[in-house]
Amino acid sequence: MVDWKNPPRLFIPGPVHVLPEVLEQLSRYTLGHRGKEYSQLHKETVDMLKQVLFTEQNVFLSTSSASGVWEGSIRNCVDHNETVLCTMCGAFSDKFADVARSCGRNVEELKVDWGQAITPEMIDKKLAEGKYSAVTIVYNETSTGLTNPVYEISEMMKEKYPDVLVFVDAVSGMVGLPLHFDELGWDVVFASVQKAFAIPPGLAVFAVSNRAMAKSKTVTGRGYYFDFQQFAKSAEKNQTPTTPVIPHIMALNYQCAKLLKEGMENVWKRHSQMAEYVRGWAKENFDLFCEEKYASNTLTTIKNTRGIVVGDVIKAIQTKHNTVFGNGYGKLKEQTFRIAHMGDITLADVKELTGWISDELK
Amino acid sequence: MVDWKNPPRLFIPGPVHVLPEVLEQLSRYTLGHRGKEYSQLHKETVDMLKQVLFTEQNVFLSTSSASGVWEGSIRNCVDHNETVLCTMCGAFSDKFADVARSCGRNVEELKVDWGQAITPEMIDKKLAEGKYSAVTIVYNETSTGLTNPVYEISEMMKEKYPDVLVFVDAVSGMVGLPLHFDELGWDVVFASVQKAFAIPPGLAVFAVSNRAMAKSKTVTGRGYYFDFQQFAKSAEKNQTPTTPVIPHIMALNYQCAKLLKEGMENVWKRHSQMAEYVRGWAKENFDLFCEEKYASNTLTTIKNTRGIVVGDVIKAIQTKHNTVFGNGYGKLKEQTFRIAHMGDITLADVKELTGWISDELK
Numbered sequence: 001m002v003d004w005k006n007p008p009r010l011f012i013p014g015p016v017h018v019l020p021e022v023l024e025q026l027s028r029y030t031l032g033h034r035g036k037e038y039s040q041l042h043k044e045t046v047d048m049l050k051q052v053l054f055t056e057q058n059v060f061l062s063t064s065s066a067s068g069v070w071e072g073s074i075r076n077c078v079d080h081n082e083t084v085l086c087t088m089c090g091a092f093s094d095k096f097a098d099v100a101r102s103c104g105r106n107v108e109e110l111k112v113d114w115g116q117a118i119t120p121e122m123i124d125k126k127l128a129e130g131k132y133s134a135v136t137i138v139y140n141e142t143s144t145g146l147t148n149p150v151y152e153i154s155e156m157m158k159e160k161y162p163d164v165l166v167f168v169d170a171v172s173g174m175v176g177l178p179l180h181f182d183e184l185g186w187d188v189v190f191a192s193v194q195k196a197f198a199i200p201p202g203l204a205v206f207a208v209s210n211r212a213m214a215k216s217k218t219v220t221g222r223g224y225y226f227d228f229q230q231f232a233k234s235a236e237k238n239q240t241p242t243t244p245v246i247p248h249i250m251a252l253n254y255q256c257a258k259l260l261k262e263g264m265e266n267v268w269k270r271h272s273q274m275a276e277y278v279r280g281w282a283k284e285n286f287d288l289f290c291e292e293k294y295a296s297n298t299l300t301t302i303k304n305t306r307g308i309v310v311g312d313v314i315k316a317i318q319t320k321h322n323t324v325f326g327n328g329y330g331k332l333k334e335q336t337f338r339i340a341h342m343g344d345i346t347l348a349d350v351k352e353l354t355g356w357i358s359d360e361l362k
Numbered sequence: 363m364v365d366w367k368n369p370p371r372l373f374i375p376g377p378v379h380v381l382p383e384v385l386e387q388l389s390r391y392t393l394g395h396r397g398k399e400y401s402q403l404h405k406e407t408v409d410m411l412k413q414v415l416f417t418e419q420n421v422f423l424s425t426s427s428a429s430g431v432w433e434g435s436i437r438n439c440v441d442h443n444e445t446v447l448c449t450m451c452g453a454f455s456d457k458f459a460d461v462a463r464s465c466g467r468n469v470e471e472l473k474v475d476w477g478q479a480i481t482p483e484m485i486d487k488k489l490a491e492g493k494y495s496a497v498t499i500v501y502n503e504t505s506t507g508l509t510n511p512v513y514e515i516s517e518m519m520k521e522k523y524p525d526v527l528v529f530v531d532a533v534s535g536m537v538g539l540p541l542h543f544d545e546l547g548w549d550v551v552f553a554s555v556q557k558a559f560a561i562p563p564g565l566a567v568f569a570v571s572n573r574a575m576a577k578s579k580t581v582t583g584r585g586y587y588f589d590f591q592q593f594a595k596s597a598e599k600n601q602t603p604t605t606p607v608i609p610h611i612m613a614l615n616y617q618c619a620k621l622l623k624e625g626m627e628n629v630w631k632r633h634s635q636m637a638e639y640v641r642g643w644a645k646e647n648f649d650l651f652c653e654e655k656y657a658s659n660t661l662t663t664i665k666n667t668r669g670i671v672v673g674d675v676i677k678a679i680q681t682k683h684n685t686v687f688g689n690g691y692g693k694l695k696e697q698t699f700r701i702a703h704m705g706d707i708t709l710a711d712v713k714e715l716t717g718w719i720s721d722e723l724k
Contacts, residue, residue: 004403004612007393015392015605023392026609027385029369030377030562032686037366063564064426065604068587075585104583194605200392202425202564202607221466223437225430225588242427243377243554245564245607247388250366324394 008318011353012326013142013172013299013340015194015201022199022344025254026247033246039238045249046238048256052264053174053189055181055207060231061252062190062204063245066171069190069206070099072226073136073167076216077187078105082133085110085126087118089148090141091330096169100136108132114332115301117294118148120156127161134165134187140173142195143329145301145338146290147177154184165212171195174205175259176271176298176342187212193248196271196298197255198343203248271297274341274350281354285361289336298342301328303335306361310337313360321356370680373715374688375504375534375661375702377556377563384561384706387613395608401600407611408600410618411567414626415536415551417543420570422593423614424552425607428533428566431552432461434588435498435529438578439549440467444495447472447488449480451510452503453692458531462498470494476694477663479656480510482518489523496527496549501535504557505691507663507700508652509539516546527574533557536567537621538633538660538704549574555610558633558660559617560705565610633659636703636712643716647723651698660704663690665697668723672699675722683718 010017031038042061049059062068078084083106086097091114100107110126112118123135135157140147150168157166165187170179174191181189190206193199208216208228216228224230230241259267275297282288282302289301304310310327311334318324326338341350372379393400404423411421424430440446445468448459453476462469472488474480485497497519502509512530519528527549532541536553543551552568555561570578570590578590586592592603621629637659644650644664651663666672672689673696680686690698703712 002398002402004393004399005390007391007397007399010392010394012394015394015608018392020389023389026388027382028367029385030372030380030556031366031369032372032374032377033563035369035686036364037369040364041366063607064430064587065606067604068426071585071587099586102584102586102589192605194392200607200609201395201605202610222464223433223585224461224464225426225433227464242429243556243563244427245425245562245610246377247562247609248564248607324397 009323011340011345012324013195013338014192016198016340016343017345018198018200019344022251022254025251026200028247028250030246033243034239038246041249041253042240043238045253045256048253048260049205051260052256053179053181053207054183057182057210058208058213058232058235060206060208060235061240061244061249062206062226063202063240063242064204065201066169066190066192066204067099068226069188069204070096070169071103072228073188074100074103074105075222075226076219076228077165077167077212078134079219080104082106083108083131084134084136085132086136087123088112089116089118089144089146090114090138091143092169092171093136093138093141096136096138115144115146115290117146118153120149120153123153124156124160127164132164134167136167137169139168139170140177140296140298142172142299143332144290145296145299146294147173147296148294151184154186158185165215172296172298172342175267178268181207193252196342197252199248199251199255202245203252271342274345274347275300277347278339278341278350278354285358299338299340301336301338304337308361310334313357316360317356323353325353371685373702373707374686375557375700376554378560378702378705379707380560380562381706384613384616387616388562388609390609390612392608395605396601400608403611403615404602405600407615407618410615410622413622414618415541415543415569416545417569419544419572420575420594420597422568422570422597423602423606423611424566424568424588425564425602425604426566427563428531428552428554430588431550431566431568432458432531433465434590435550436462436465436467437584437588438581438590439527439529439574440496441581442466444468445470445493446496446498447494448498449485450474451478451480451506451508452476452500453505454531454533455498455500455503458498458500477506477508477652479508480515482511482515485515486518486522489526494526496529498529499531501530501532502539502658502660504534504661505694506652507658507661508656509535509658510656513546516548520547527577534660534704537629540630543569555614558704559614561610561613561617564607565614633704636707636709637662639709640701640703640712640716647720661700661702663698663700666699670723672696675719678722679718685715685718687715
């Protein structure tokens with residue numbers, strides 16, 4: 001029986017499982033968003049996020065899913081007569097291009113098959129045409145479980161196209177994968193908190209470079225809700241332009257303190273250990289959907305080489321263990337399935353889940 | 363000492379005080395937003411909201427503050443060559459006009475002094491010019507504590523300008539004041555949940571008429587995050603287009619059930635009783651900022667006729683009772699102060715607070 005008050009434990013690639021002590025942070029007494037208590041919470045949290053993201057530039061909190069910052073990055077940083085190069089390798093990078101078009105911008109697609117990576121060479125070849133002011137990239141494609149080689153891409157961009165802005169969707173990458181914002185030379189990066197931050201959905205975190213802030217001043221029709229200038233103005237007072245989702249910011253404060261205590265290198269290592277385990281299990285029982293060198297450390301997409309009925313296995317495990325993992329996304333449904341291993345999910349949790357799936361295969 | 367983990371009880375006009383049992387709803391285990399559990403929660407909640415708002419048309423949940431729907435109403439329902447008449451009588455109705463301009467639309471202002479109401483006659487006179495496709499109105503101006511005569515305005519609009527769309531900011535009105543969406547003939551109405559719904563901030567509720575939905579199909583550059591067409595498409599599956607703020611939707615479900623059990627007429631009456639008490643106290647000790655017939659039933663703005671230092675009184679009551687009320691908004695700071703009486707605040711709470719303020723006046 002479907003009962004939202006007694007939901008299954010989540011191993012889908014977001015929203016992910018949230019620990020009870022994190023959930024408790026959401027039920028603290030709320031604050032006046034123009035009062036000193038909120039400013040204190042905001043400053044503490046943003047200061048920690050700057051350490052998490054290795055940046056001394058601008059970090060903002062958006063009361064929205066990260067999809068809102070797809071729109072924000074385009075409306076703020078791409079002028080109406082400019083063209084943006086959208087790299088596309090899965091459902092979410094594809095949608096980033098749709099959003100750019102829905103904002104009335106000129107879009108050119110750099111598209112590979114789902115499961116393939118976007119390489120520095122591909123981007124270089126397109127940018128050599130000289131007509132692009134910005135590039136969109138997804139760090140970690142949640143639909144295919146693929147991590148694009150963003151460090152290599154960024155090296156190439158900094159060397160050959162230093163004036164082209166870089167907008168990175170790091171929704172399922174941030175925290176789980178290395179992210180040195182300033183060093184990478186990115187202009188906008190964003191993520192929702194229901195992925196590796198391991199908080200329920202409702203808040204997005206984003207960083208903006210100083211040069212992207214300057215650019216946004218020159219673009220008209222930015223609107224209001226995602227106007228980076230409004231965010232910057234409010235940030236001076238440790239506030240947000242509109243009333244923020246305070247419960248989630250409290251939980252984010254708690255999680256950032258935990259991350260920094262652990263150390264980001266250790267956090268990334270923990271994710272990679274879980275990923276290695278799941279990849280090993282996947283190769284033993286099925287196969288990886290992506291080439292292994294691009295396989296993500298926050299979720300694994302497994303190729304259904306045995307032709308199991310994925311939906312049935314999910315249902316069986318939900319019935320027996322009140323736990324769900326992810327079917328393939330969109331057109332990859334049943335052809336693949338997905339196991340999340342990010343946030344506060346542990347290696348022990350993942351071993352338990354893969355054990356249950358193995359039991360169903362017998 | 364400022365400590366966000368031990369904040370004062372809120373009598374500011376939003377965020378308002380939230381009951382512990384409502385806060386607890388936020389810390390339930392979260393859901394997969396594409397799973398059956400979420401759809402069940404979504405459908406239950408939207409069905410109740412339709413009763414709360416007296417509508418059989420479209421009700422949507424936006425993971426944003428209501429400010430996002432300022433932008434959404436404009437981007438979806440005002441075409442690029444059309445002109446919108448923005449009625450302005452305080453900080454928030456003024457901002458609605460700014461937002462319309464920031465979306466690149468033509469705006470004409472109908473402006474009165476803060477504390478004055480917008481009347482049907484004023485709107486009639488402007489609309490007679492024949493050049494407007496839409497009108498923006500704030501139901502209840504949170505900055506001045508004024509309720510516009512929206513039922514009379516709507517009667518006039520339906521009779522004389524049935525083709526002009528009506529967008530209503532009901533941020534501090536919804537739930538606390540009568541709102542029969544279909545009968546009023548409005549096209550968009552919206553509110554944040556941190557006002558009379560008495561939930562922490564992070565979620566907006568909005569209703570859209572069928573004709574506004576049809577109109578939005580014809581407008582280009584709507585973007586993605588607030589695209590009404592995306593909301594409608596997802597609503598067919600009892601979902602939202604982007605990952606929603608699930609903890610708040612759980613709390614909204616809880617609050618809607620409570621409201622409907624009480625009955626909306628009784629809810630409105632309860633608000634009017636608190637308001638009458640506060641107005642009585644205000645007239646005895648100070649004066650009302652607005653003409654009494656326009657004074658709001660969800661908050662009272664009091665004219666500081668005695669020249670007290672409002673900030674000092676707020677500080678004193680915070681120190682003694684860990685409770686805060688609102689100073690005047692913006693340019694009305696110190697000239698006025700504001701007491702919220704909406705949501706789960708009770709008459710006993712309000713009597714206690716006004717008693718404490720009276721003590722400070724001695």
